[in-house]
Amino acid sequence: MLDFRITLEARNPGRRCLRQYRVEAGTDLFGVWVVEINYGRIGAAGRSRCFVVRDQEEARLLARRILRRRAGAPRRIGVPYRIRELIDPAGWAELGGNSR
Secondary structure, three states, X not given: OEXXXXXXXXXXXXXXXXXXXXXXXXXXOOOOEEEEEEEEEOOOOOEEEEEEEOXXXXXXXXXXXXXXXXXXXHHHHOOXXXXXXXXXXXXXXXXXXXXX
């Protein structure tokens, strides 16, 4: 069951920066909480990482930590991430200053 999904994109062709980042969290068929991240260049296969966590609160904290790191993108890669998709019924993202 999917409880949270956010897809972010950072695009700046002048700097050759075309990146995508997706975070998904939810339970698997056995009720175990899983946080999966997919990232890489837009149009390429990219990479994927999967984290098994104890409970919903740990999944929420991990997702927020990942999003805080993405919020520092302008400083690191020179272009901010923009939200392309958001499924967040429980308000996990707390986007604040992030652009939609």
